Amino acid sequence: METVRLETIVTSVMPEVLHVLTPKELDVPIVLRNGMHTLDRHDVLEIVEATIHTHSGNILH
8 A cells, every 4th residue: 555645646647637636635645555556547537536526525506
């Protein structure tokens, strides 16, 4: 297991999505079961989506 900041993951695999994340979201620690070397673009998109969903609160009513 490995824990890395979301910013590290995004920067390494999909830097083009950095602009959609807030500084708070980029600082979120992400626990990776098999480490960063196994991540692909699909995995990163799922992690980004989950992070945004978790940190967005109830902004839509």
